Amino acid sequence: MPNHIQHVVVPGTFDPVTLGHVDVINRARHLFPQVTVAVAESRTKHGTGTAFTLDERVEMLCQALEEQGVSKLGGVRVLPFTGLLVDFCREQGAGGVVKGLRAMTDFEYELQQADLNAHLAPDLESVFVMSNPGYGYVSSSIVRELASLGSDVGLLVPACVASRLREHYATE
Ligand code: PNS
Secondary structure: OOOOOOEEEEEEOOOOOOHHHHHHHHHHHHHOOEEEEEEEOOOOHHHOOOOOOHHHHHHHHHHHHHHOOOHHHOOEEEEEEOOOHHHHHHHHOOOEEEEEEOOHHHHHHHHHHHHHHHHHOOOOEEEEEEOOHHHOOOOHHHHHHHHHOOOOOOOOOOHHHHHHHHHHHHOO
16 A cells, blocks of 8 residues: 555446535645546436537536636546556556445445445555535436426535536436
8 A cells, every 4th residue: 555645536326426525635635745536437327318418527527626716726637448447546547446425325335336336446546535515415316307397406416516416407
């Protein structure tokens, strides 16, 4: 295991990115000098695919990090990925994966993924940050459900994402 991890990956589907995600990315950047936000294709997520394409999710993340002042810290980039997370981390030269934890329900799933990744890549460290309590109930699926029902999601997602959601569900 490396003594000092310089570069971490924050992976996710980000369908779409929420203020909870932005908080985790921001905190990862304060802990590590280089952060790559890895947007998974997740083609078969929940068996139904994603609401937004991979390109759209990458674009929304870039805009959200700019809007929320994370980009100005430097050392943060956003990349799409397909295939195994451990392979992507290896290709990018990242020494760790950072994820946010909300409730105990997240814990079971995240522990399983971390164990699997540790089995596949023993040198890759999994680091968890506790979600900001203000965003504990925020998830991409809750955001999509509220937005699809015409509810205002302005307190849950960056403004640029709220406007993309309005367009998306207005034209669906
Ligand atoms: O935001 P999500 O959907 O909880 O993120 C899950 C993600 C994309 C991090 C996870 O599904 C993943 O790492 N996918 C890449 C494929 C992979 O490596 N699978 C094995 C580890 S679970």
